[in-house]
Amino acid sequence: MFIQPWDAALDAAEWQTWIAEGHDFGILSVNGLPGQAPIAVPTHFTVDDDSLLIHLARPNPVWEAIEAGPDVTFTVTSDYAFVPGPWRAQPGTPPADGVPTSYYTAVQFTCRATIIDEPDAKAELLRRQLAHFQPEGDHAPVEAGRPPYGRMLPGIRGLRLHITDVRAKFKYDDHKPVEQRTATARRLTERGTALDAPTAAQQLRRLDRIGPWKA
Template sequence: MFIQPWDAALDKAEWRTWIAEGHDFGQLSVNGLPGQPPAVVPTHFTADGGDLLIHLARPNPVWKAIEHDPNVTFTVIGDYAFIPGPWRARPDTEPTDGVPTSYYAAVQFTGHAHLVDDPEAKADLLRRQLAHFQPDGDHAPVEVDQPPYGRMLPGIRGLRLEVTDVRAKFKYDDHKSVEQRTDVADRLTERGQALDVPTAGQQRRRLDRIGPWKS
C-alpha cells in the first residue's frame, strides 16, 4: 500500500482508535500455492492484544495455502467515498479541470499465521470473539463438551495472526487547503450517499488535528 506523507497515520493511537470504533471486518490475503493466485478471504476478526483472531470453516481451501506459507496480510478498509473532479478543482481553474479521487481509511496488518486446532483453544478463541461481537452475553456457553458449539467445533479452524507490522492510511486530501477540505466535507455531508457522512467525519477529524499541511 503506497502512502503519501500527508496520508499517513498521525500516530499509532489514530489507527487503533479507528479499528476499535467498529471496523472489525476485512480481507485475509494469503500467498497462493505454487502456480496458483493469492487467496483472499473476507471475514470478521477480533483484536486480542497485539494479535488478530479469526476462524473459518474447515473445508475452506485457504488453509492449505496458509500451511504452505504462514506469512499473511489482513486489510481493513472503511469510510470511503468517490470525490468528483469539480470538488477538487483549484479556485483559479475551471471546475471540469479538477481531478477526481477516492477518499478512504485502510489499515494493513502483516504477520505470521498460527493455526488453532486444539478443541479447547478453538473454544477459547470463539469466547473472545463473542465477547467482542455479543458483549451482552446473549449466547450459549462455548464449551467443548456442550451443545451447540461443542458439536460444531470440529467444523472450524482458528487462526491467530501474530502481527509484525502495521501500515495505516487515511487518504482525505490533507495536503489541500483548509478551505477546500472543509468544502469537500460539507459536500459529502450534503450528498449523503453510502459512506459519505462517516468519510466527511474522518476528513473533519484530520483537519482539526492537522490544520494546514506542513511538509
C-alpha cells in the same frame, strides 16, 4: 499499499482508535500455492493484544496455503467515498479541470499465522470473539464437548494472526487548502450517499488535528 506523507497515520493511537470504533471486518490475503492465484477471504476479526483472532470453516481452501506460507496480510478498509473532479479543482481554475479521487481509510496488518485446532483452544477463541461481537452474553456456553457449540467445533479451524507490522492510510486530501477540505466535507455531507457521512467526519477530524499541511 502506497502512502503519501499527508495520508499517513498521525500516530499509532489514530489507527488503533479507528479499529476500536467498530471497524472489525476485513480481508485475509494469503499467498497461493505454486501456480495458483493468491487467496482472499472476507471475515470478521477480533483484536487480542498483539494479534488478530479469526475462525474459518474447515473446508476453506486457505488452510493448505497458510501451512505452506504462514506470512499473511489482513486489510481493513472503510470510510470511503468517490470525490468528483470539480470538488478538487484548484482555486481560480475551471471546475472541469479538477481531477477526481477516492477518499478512504485502510489499515493493513502484516501477520504470521498460527493455526488453532485443539478443541479447548478453539472454544476459547470463540469466547473471545463473542465477548467482542455479542457482549450481552446472550448465547449458550462455548465449551468443547457441550452442545450446541461443542459439536460444531470440528467444522472450524482458528487462526491467531501475530502482528509483525502495521501500515495505516487516511486518504482525505490533507495536503489541500483548509478551505477546500472544509468545502469537500460539506459537499459529502450534503450528498449523503453510502459512506459519505463517516468519510466527511474523518476528513474534518484530520483537518482539526493537522490544519494547514506542512511538509
